[in-house]
Amino acid sequence: MKTLHIAVLPGDGIGPEITHQAVRLLQRLAEQGHFALELDHADVGGAAYRSSGHPLPEATLRLAQQADAVLFGSVGDFSLDTLPRELRPEQAILGLRKHLQLFANLRPAMVYPELAAASSLKPEVVAGMDLLIIRELTGDIYFGQPRGIRILENGEREGFDTMRYSESEIRRIAHIGFQAAQKRGHRLCSVDKANVLETTQLWRDVVTEVSSEYPDVALSHMYVDNAAMQLLKNPKQFDVMLTGNMFGDILSDEASMLTGSIGMLPSASLDANNKGLYEPIHGSAPDIAGKDLANPMATVLSAAMMLRYTFGLEASAVALENAVRRVLATGPATADIARPGLASTGCSGMGDALLAALG
Numbered sequence: 001m002k003t004l005h006i007a008v009l010p011g012d013g014i015g016p017e018i019t020h021q022a023v024r025l026l027q028r029l030a031e032q033g034h035f036a037l038e039l040d041h042a043d044v045g046g047a048a049y050r051s052s053g054h055p056l057p058e059a060t061l062r063l064a065q066q067a068d069a070v071l072f073g074s075v076g077d078f079s080l081d082t083l084p085r086e087l088r089p090e091q092a093i094l095g096l097r098k099h100l101q102l103f104a105n106l107r108p109a110m111v112y113p114e115l116a117a118a119s120s121l122k123p124e125v126v127a128g129m130d131l132l133i134i135r136e137l138t139g140d141i142y143f144g145q146p147r148g149i150r151i152l153e154n155g156e157r158e159g160f161d162t163m164r165y166s167e168s169e170i171r172r173i174a175h176i177g178f179q180a181a182q183k184r185g186h187r188l189c190s191v192d193k194a195n196v197l198e199t200t201q202l203w204r205d206v207v208t209e210v211s212s213e214y215p216d217v218a219l220s221h222m223y224v225d226n227a228a229m230q231l232l233k234n235p236k237q238f239d240v241m242l243t244g245n246m247f248g249d250i251l252s253d254e255a256s257m258l259t260g261s262i263g264m265l266p267s268a269s270l271d272a273n274n275k276g277l278y279e280p281i282h283g284s285a286p287d288i289a290g291k292d293l294a295n296p297m298a299t300v301l302s303a304a305m306m307l308r309y310t311f312g313l314e315a316s317a318v319a320l321e322n323a324v325r326r327v328l329a330t331g332p333a334t335a336d337i338a339r340p341g342l343a344s345t346g347c348s349g350m351g352d353a354l355l356a357a358l359g
């Protein structure tokens, strides 16, 4: 039987509550004989700063490096926002991405029929939407050199950044995109601005070259301005969207808001060997932390992504996703997804309901 070695990093605010519920569900699947679990817990973010003076202590990083995958809660603690930037809780996530070489960010955006009315768009536009945005995470204008603010000869200041992508960086994220499309609806839309930017002309050329290795995936290309419009006009047309760091940053936030429920959205960040860090897209929600109010579903769905992408355990991933679907339909519901007629519950009650639905 496969042993899954998982580093559990709960973090701050609601992080410990939501990861605890996801771990309970993983343990149930292990009890049912689907796999064996080896879990190691460590502090990260503000919790780690308080316990050992750094948001990503050496011991936590080592644990994350040794594990097959990382289940991450959330980091962020407003009372630590006056610390120097390198000691703030959010630096932990940047450090993990860098040290684990997590270059591919996968963000599904799904609208469950029960929650379609919570979207900012008309229910008929979003109901049934199920898309996956794949964003390159370690290159592009966010990291390109040179960058800076300089003084021009006329004494005026000028800010500049450099958009860069090497062929190999584009190629490796393109493979992730095509392989993800093979696991879903076999359609990949690559988003660029090839009409204006040389870097993204290369992006388009390389993605097109890689597509010859995936004849079962239909590739299309779309300019980023049109993609932003199409996400609002007809989001159901997309299966997998593949894009660079900056465009993906913006489009993935746009897509997540179409779903109307921040407590439902998982994410994965993968390296070249499918090792990954899995986390809900929301933050540490200090306003509800410690009150047993948080919705753990985004973290449970992140655990499902871990089972699918790192461990290749599709049936177990689907079991978790189906448990979420069943509880969404029947209740109970946490406050963020409350609907008339459904019993209300908290974070631990939601964990109980999901366990019952998992069987």
Ligand code: NAD
Binding pocket: 014, 018, 073, 074, 075, 076, 077, 078, 090, 093, 262, 263, 279, 281, 282, 283, 284, 285, 286, 287, 288, 293, 294, 295, 296, 298, 336
């Ligand atoms: P947030 O996502 O923590 O919360 C925004 C709103 O959504 C709040 O009203 C919160 O109560 C609600 N919410 C979030 N998750 C929820 C859940 N699971 N169930 C029910 N309601 C939920 O964003 P914020 O308040 O802007 O940021 C709080 C802290 O989190 C900050 O320190 C920020 O830097 C950090 N943050 C961390 C991450 C991360 O760990 N990857 C991501 C975003 C923000």
